[in-house]
Amino acid sequence: MAVYLDNNATTALSEKVLEAMLPYMGQVTGNPSSVHRFGRLQKDAIEQARESVARLAGARAEQVVFTSGGTESNNLLLSGFCQKSKDARIAVSAVEHMSLLEPAQYLQPAADIIPVDANGRVNVAQLKQVVNEQTSLVSVMSANNETGVIQDLAPLIDFATEQGCFFHSDASQAAGKIALNFVESGLHAMTISAHKLYGPVGVGALILDKRLPMSKIQFGGSQEKNLRAGTENVPAIVGFGRAAELALAELQSTATHVRSLRDALEAGLKKFSSISIFAEQAERLPNTVQFGIEGFDGETMLMQLDRKAIAVSSGSACTSGKTEPSHVLKAMEVVDMLANSAIRVSFGKNNTMSDVEKLLTALTDIIEINQQSSVMMAATV
Ligand SMILES: Cc1ncc(COP(=O)(O)O)c(C=O)c1O
Numbered sequence: 140m141a142v143y144l145d146n147n148a149t150t151a152l153s154e155k156v157l158e159a160m161l162p163y164m165g166q167v168t169g170n171p172s173s174v175h176r177f178g179r180l181q182k183d184a185i186e187q188a189r190e191s192v193a194r195l196a197g198a199r200a201e202q203v204v205f206t207s208g209g210t211e212s213n214n215l216l217l218s219g220f221c222q223k224s225k226d227a228r229i230a231v232s233a234v235e236h237m238s239l240l241e242p243a244q245y246l247q248p249a250a251d252i253i254p255v256d257a258n259g260r261v262n263v264a265q266l267k268q269v270v271n272e273q274t275s276l277v278s279v280m281s282a283n284n285e286t287g288v289i290q291d292l293a294p295l296i297d298f299a300t301e302q303g304c305f306f307h308s309d310a311s312q313a314a315g316k317i318a319l320n321f322v323e324s325g326l327h328a329m330t331i332s333a334h335k336l337y338g339p340v341g342v343g344a345l346i347l348d349k350r351l352p353m354s355k356i357q358f359g360g361s362q363e364k365n366l367r368a369g370t371e372n373v374p375a376i377v378g379f380g381r382a383a384e385l386a387l388a389e390l391q392s393t394a395t396h397v398r399s400l401r402d403a404l405e406a407g408l409k410k411f412s413s414i415s416i417f418a419e420q421a422e423r424l425p426n427t428v429q430f431g432i433e434g435f436d437g438e439t440m441l442m443q444l445d446r447k448a449i450a451v452s453s454g455s456a457c458t459s460g461k462t463e464p465s466h467v468l469k470a471m472e473v474v475d476m477l478a479n480s481a482i483r484v485s486f487g488k489n490n491t492m493s494d495v496e497k498l499l500t501a502l503t504d505i506i507e508i509n510q511q512s513s514v515m516m517a518a519t520v
Pocket of ligand 1: 236280332343
């Protein structure tokens, strides 16, 4: 059986989620904007899902705007904000997902980039370097998709709001893995994606505090509080709601399970010489480890593991295919050679200790074969 260790890229749709979605994929019809009973049934289903997603985010239901996923939420936030506040100046962290960095750089070509420390964390001193009187919006993610590093947002939010800035956080990787509390945090906006928490692909949410100036960027309907025109994808939204309920109910048990797998893997990895675990000293998501092995190329290692039916990532799934080192590791000032060897393992609730053992055995085989061929090469020179 193939071993899937790439849960930060996407998770398997939960059977319970699929069960909740199925009636809305055929049996129950109607457009949620229609006022008749068929429409009302769809609308009720959306509102129920909104409550569930709000509970997971620690938000109020009326703060949840459904979108097509994390990418759209990040784009809507930045474009909608900049459209509303014409002289907006935004500052974003250097380790954001491309779905945040790219629109930021598009909207503001010389975007203000907040540096991170060697462990990938933003601190207030770094924020102070970038935020000035023109800055109106700051965006720092809750947890990084590659390294798993969790940002200590509270002091950053305090500082930014004292300066009169709004604060957004991309919680696509954090949601379902660590507790979130949108209302208490003081955030003005937050991004979530359903397929990172055993929900369907193609649905997410932008959680919005009504103080944040926002404009719609898609026209043709007044759905989703007039912020996202278009007939709602009801089965996906229902699935998202169910996934959010399950994620909240299982938050502790899933975290304990994946942490035990991650810790076992890290203990095993430390037996290899020349392994570096990135951001090891930082607080990280319980399911994620990113490491580099000196002398190995991450993409090649990924393919060698794939031949052994083990799926990992050599960085963020959205940027793999590119050969340059990940922008996240670059921002952490990891040297290119080591950054190019990066492998990310992200556990999910369906993984077992036997998956860890299979990965460690496969890595041992690959490293030994490589060492033997280097010895043979040296002997023939
Ligand atoms: C931190 C982060 N933000 C945003 C996204 C994009 O989410 P989606 O795939 O739902 O568009 C991802 C996906 O990898 C992510 O990891």
